[in-house]
Amino acid sequence: MRNGVRAALAVAMGAVAMGAAAMAPLPVAAQKDVAAASEAASDPAPDSALSSVLAHPRRAADRARDAYRHPAETLAFFRVEPGMSVVDFTPSGGWYSRVLIPYLGPQGTYIGLNPAVSDGATGYMAALRDAAGTLPGKAREWVGEGAATVIGANLGSVPEALDGTVDRVLIFREMHNIRRNGWLHDTMLTARRLLKADGMVGIVQHRAKPDAPAAYTMGDKGYQREKDVVAFMDAYGFDLVGSSEINANPRDPANWEGGVWTLPPTYAGAGEDAARRAELDAVGESDRMTLLFRKRA
Numbered sequence: 001m002r003n004g005v006r007a008a009l010a011v012a013m014g015a016v017a018m019g020a021a022a023m024a025p026l027p028v029a030a031q032k033d034v035a036a037a038s039e040a041a042s043d044p045a046p047d048s049a050l051s052s053v054l055a056h057p058r059r060a061a062d063r064a065r066d067a068y069r070h071p072a073e074t075l076a077f078f079r080v081e082p083g084m085s086v087v088d089f090t091p092s093g094g095w096y097s098r099v100l101i102p103y104l105g106p107q108g109t110y111i112g113l114n115p116a117v118s119d120g121a122t123g124y125m126a127a128l129r130d131a132a133g134t135l136p137g138k139a140r141e142w143v144g145e146g147a148a149t150v151i152g153a154n155l156g157s158v159p160e161a162l163d164g165t166v167d168r169v170l171i172f173r174e175m176h177n178i179r180r181n182g183w184l185h186d187t188m189l190t191a192r193r194l195l196k197a198d199g200m201v202g203i204v205q206h207r208a209k210p211d212a213p214a215a216y217t218m219g220d221k222g223y224q225r226e227k228d229v230v231a232f233m234d235a236y237g238f239d240l241v242g243s244s245e246i247n248a249n250p251r252d253p254a255n256w257e258g259g260v261w262t263l264p265p266t267y268a269g270a271g272e273d274a275a276r277r278a279e280l281d282a283v284g285e286s287d288r289m290t291l292l293f294r295k296r297a
Contacts, residue, residue, distance in 0.1 A: 049082060050075060053103045058143065062095055065265065068285035069204075071099050073246045078202035078292055083107040084167040087194060089187065090114055090128070090174050091135070094142045100170075101139055104148035110139070111162065113169075113190070115183050116155045129154070155186045158194065166194040168202060173222075173288070175205040175229055180219025188236035192295060201238055201293040204247055205229060206260045206286040222260030226289045238293035247288035260286045 050072055054063075080086060082105040091097045091112040101110045117129040135152025153159065169191045171178070178184050191201055208216060208223035217225050230240055256262035258269050263286055270276040 047076075049105075050099075050103055053099055056102070059098055062098060065095065065285070068247070068249070068264075069095075070246050071096070073244075074202075074204060074290060075099070075103070077242075077244045077246060077290060078168060078170065079200065080104075080168055080170075080202075085109040085111065085165050087111045087113050087166055087169040087191070089169065089171045090177070094138065096170070096172055097139065098142050100148070101143045101150060102147040106146060106148070108148035109151065109165075110148040111151045111153060111166065111194075112139075113158070114152070114154045115181065116157075116186070132157070155183065155190055158190055163193050164196055166199055167196060168200055169195060170202045172204050173206060175203060175224050175232075176219040176222050179224070179232075184232065188232075188238075192237060195295045197295065197297070199295045200241065201233065201295070203229060203233075203289070203291045203293070205289050205291075206254075207248075207289040208254050212254070216255070220259065221256070222286070223254050224289075226291070229289065229291065233291075233293050237296040239296050241292045241294050243292070244290040247290050249284055249287040251283045252285075252287040254287055 053059075054066070054072060080100070080103070082103060084104060085108065086100060086104060088096055088100060088110065091114075097110070097112065104110055112131055112135045114128040114131040117125055121129065131152030131154050133152070136150045139147075139150040151159075151162070153162075171187075178187050195201075206223045208221075208225045210225060210227065212223065212225055217223060217228065226243075233240070252263065254260075261268040262270075263280055263283060265285070267277055267280060270280060
């Protein structure tokens, strides 16, 4: 009988100990990990308004890239919603502009942010000059009227009135250019300045292999290591909230001699060689990281 009582007491005491352990607070680092995982798991699914924008006839030529760029899933992961104020770094030809401007809607604001451009710049860089004067007109050509308010700006000339008003800063496949052209410091400080206290930065970037040589990831091949991008962002006061494999492509070896531009849609070096283009089409666009960061106080 005494042995049975002792056994019962041992079981009861073990249960109490387990309960106490379960109720004990987690270490701070573990709490942050759990919170980040919870945030990443709670990302909303693409909504009907976004689906409607993506199906619009104006995107007929853009739609071929949807299978590789996953705009619905990507913007849902970045928690972009109608009515927000969103910065799009270097809109270029407007592929994402034609999604974001109508999706943000009349209550939203779309800010196309280009790098600073020197007076002597020519070619592509010259076309990025005076975003304030050129972008609103381009936007009307892209999506017409009745969508988000469109503002253009260049680094170094962003209106102070926009400080602390932005919900999201989005950087699509531009981290290599930001790095190799020396724009990192100004871009990150401007992002911090524009974002609200709880604002976020979403990044999609061509992803190098974790063991890629340093010489391959300096920017001129287009690929960046994920750990390096996370480190850059952390250094500028942005905490990683979550990552997604939405835009991953395991078929991309990420070691092309000509860099990421070897792949579609550029086909650098393939010329009109149909067989070579078919080989590259079988790979698809680049393998990409998709990362979401929150501004740290």
